[in-house]
Amino acid sequence: MSLEGRFALVTGGGRGIGRAIAERLARDGARVAVAGRTRAEIEETAAAVGGVAVELDVGDRAAVAAAAERIGPVDVLVNNAGTAESAPFDRTTDAMWDRMLAVNATGAFALCRALIPPMIARGFGRVVNVASSAGLVGCAYSTAYCASKHAMVGMTRAIAAEIARTAVTINxxxxxxxxxxxADDAIARIAEKTGRGEDAARRSLEAMSPQGRMVEPEEVALVVSMLCSDEARGIHGQAISVDGGQVMR
Known part of the structure; x- marks a missing residue:
């Protein structure tokens, strides 16, 4: 799965899943632009992978447009930046709703709109949108988050239908x-609201997977890198679960 000669942009690349993706793409030969809001994190990751740091808030449409123009043509776009908050639906504020949609869906759409047409013109492109199992099923107390991740999945499928006859794939x-x-932040919130200890809260999240564990960031990064390869050109418009079998369709 060599990515030699490819230039990749990874949003939310300073930590967690994004950092693991940046590291994996670089290990597989890509030159990586690491984008995110926290300069210290993206600069550290960029230095570790021999890439470049791009300060970017994907929730800011003007900033996204400017960054896309500044970065120039990319071969691989990984829309990984995301945010998560929880609340009962009747206590979900307008601000929370708008924030979830802006970061988790609209920012990804803006980058797709800016960067996919040049990919088509050059004859190659790979787009991977990092959604969530919450983009496939409903989750209590996560209305805004679920809506934003369902939006990302739906957007991916719609774009895939439009560009299927090109050399660009999107998944x-x-x-x-x-x-x-x-996950650590979610565990702390659960422990605070339920009065259970953090160990018990962690076990409750692990129990949601038939494997009885959380997925490691590197496992997600492996799937992303596979989808970016030349050999993955037959995988298009798909929503691939990496959750230990939690969602089976």
Whole structure:
């Protein structure tokens, strides 16, 4: 699965799944632009993979448009940047709803709109959108998050239908609970709201997978890198679960 000579842009690449993806793509030969909001994190990751750091808030449409123009043509786009918050649906504020959609769906759409047409013109492109198992099923207390990840999956399928006759593919990867800071934050919230200890809260999330564990970021990165390869050209418009069998369709 060599990516030699390919230039990849990974959003949310400073930590967690994004960093693992940047590291995997670089190991497989790609030159990687690591994008994110936290300069120290993206610069550290970029230095580790021999890439470049791009300060970017994907929730800012103007910033996304400017970054796409500044970065120039890319061969591989990985829309990984995301945010997660939880609340009962009747306590989900307009601000939370707008924030979830802006970061988790609209930013990815804006980058697809800017970067896929040049890929088509050059005769090669790979787009991988990192969604979530929450983009495939409903989850209580996560209305805004589920809506944003369902939007990403739907957007991916719609774009795939339009560009199927080109040399560009677009797919989603849908992780379940992944052993990252985002999971740690969720565990802390669960422990606080339920009065259970963090160990018990972690076990409750692990129990959602038939494998009884969280997925590691490197496992998600492997699937992303595979989808970016030349050999994966037959995989198009798919939403691939990486969740230990939590969602089976």
């Amino acid at each position: 989603c990867v849908c992780p379940g609970w992944v052993n990252t800071k985002m």
